[in-house]
Amino acid sequence: MTGERPLVVAADETVLDEILRVAAVAGCELDRAPDLTAARGHWARAPLVVLDEETARLPPALPRRRGIVLVCKGSPGPSTWEHAFRVGVERVIALPDEETELAGAFADVVETPAEEAGLVLAVIGGRGGAGASVFASALALAADHDPGGALLVDCDPLGGGLDLLLGLEKTPGPRWPEVRLSGRISVSSLAAALPQRRHRGGSLPVLACREGEGPAAESLSAVLSAGRRSGRTVVCDLPRTLTEAAAEAVTVADLVVLVAPMEFRAIVAAKQVLRGLSDLTARVGVVACGRSRNGVSPTRTAALLGPPLLADMPAERGLAMALERAEFPAKPTGPLASAAARVLSVAHREARAASR
Structure with a gap:
């Protein structure tokens, strides 16, 4: 300012x-x-x-x-x-x-417009329990190291709350639906009021859902536009059944990340999710997680779905136990952090190519 x-x-x-x-x-x-x-x-x-x-x-x-x-x-x-x-x-x-x-x-x-516009990234699970919320959080933490910083936005009213996932459930600050916005807003002012997840090098603002109520489409649109204008990366955790607000995020996203476990039933479920996404955007990529029991490679898994493979994310030792203890992993290395870094790199590269 x-x-x-x-x-x-x-x-x-x-x-x-x-x-x-x-x-x-x-x-x-x-x-x-x-x-x-x-x-x-x-x-x-x-x-x-x-x-x-x-x-x-x-x-x-x-x-x-x-x-x-x-x-x-x-x-x-x-x-x-x-x-x-x-x-x-x-x-x-x-x-x-x-x-x-x-x-x-x-x-x-x-907040004067940034020299380089920020990204809008959306993450959605191929099936329930795929780990989309965990990956969205890791992606936002990775993006928060960029010069413009990041904002993690919970768009899944039935997801249990990203504040709970990140250990911020008792941290004061507004959640949806307390945040009712429209038109032009200052994302830095909003971010300063939100709960912050501290990490090495900074703190990530989190706009979470509360008691089953998610964002209104108009409010989410204002946040996404403000984030892009300020040069900040906004990461949206989406529900598998798209609400009006989630559909808005998919439409404007620079990249939609489909997190798909390498299991046959998960691939079938992910195809159903892709049908809904394909009506709104073609900017979709796959993160294949886990290991296939029948030896199918991550590349083959992505080929079965259609969109390109962005990253292969093997199971991370101790991740499930850490989440059970409400300790979101903050490891700078490991499959989760590495996959998030690869996806972020792809998003930046494609954004630069599109701006030329």
């Missing part, structure tokens, strides 16, 4: 309250001035200036500058446009219909 805060000059208390509310949702702190004369000290330095109609009607008392927004109640009339032109307003925002535009302006101040 820039060192200076947006400046708000509003005489209408109702409009001021709405501006403050939208700024709070965007995680943006403001400087306030009762009139243009009092605003003089912040006028030139503020990254954004927000005026209401009453202020804009006054004779210009300060030099013209860029980045002035005029907020009005309802649709702007001819006089509103006249005052906006005279003051040098760049944009007129009508509340409540254009609230997302104002939130976006505040979000751009809080």
Whole structure:
């Protein structure tokens, strides 16, 4: 965030309250001035200036500058446009219909777009108990070492909660459905409020489900867009039966990872999951986990399913016992961490190729 805060000059208390509310949702702190004369000290330095109609009607008392927004109640009339032109307003925002535009302006101040867009990665199990949530968590922990960091998002309301998996069930912070968002948001402000899984080199914010309630599609879309804009990798743990929100994640994901055990029944189940995914995206890859009892190789397993093999993940010694003890493994090496690193590398490589 820039060192200076947006400046708000509003005489209408109702409009001021709405501006403050939208700024709070965007995680943006403001400087306030009762009139243009009092605003003089912040006028030139503020990254954004927000005026209401009453202020804009006054004779210009300060030099013209860029980045002035005029907020009005309802649709702007001819006089509103006249005052906006005279003051040098760049944009007129009508509340409540254009609230997302104002939130976006505040979000751009809080979190300027990253030079390189972040990734959206989705993980889904080929069958129940495939280990998709464990792999999604490992993938997010790996991605959190990247410069932009990561965010782990629980999209499976019946999955038991990623906070429980990561030992964060008693850690304070919002969960779905307490997080109700729309439009442009600041993902850094959201991440700072969430429970954090500490690891070597940092801490991973986790947005988990609570009591069988998952994200609304609109809220998840806002989080994914904000994460991508900020350069952060957002990893979504999806339910096998896609909800509206999960379908949104699949549609926008740079890569959907299907975790498939190397068992015949698991392959049959995974094919059913793939049918639902194929209606939404072609960006799917397979992580083959475990060992086949009949000698079928991971490459052959992926060939039976169709999507390319991203990684082969043999069973990890002690993993099941660690999870039973609510101790999510934090090993920097081993099959789980190695497979997550390979998948992340593929996702980065494909994203760079797509941007050329």
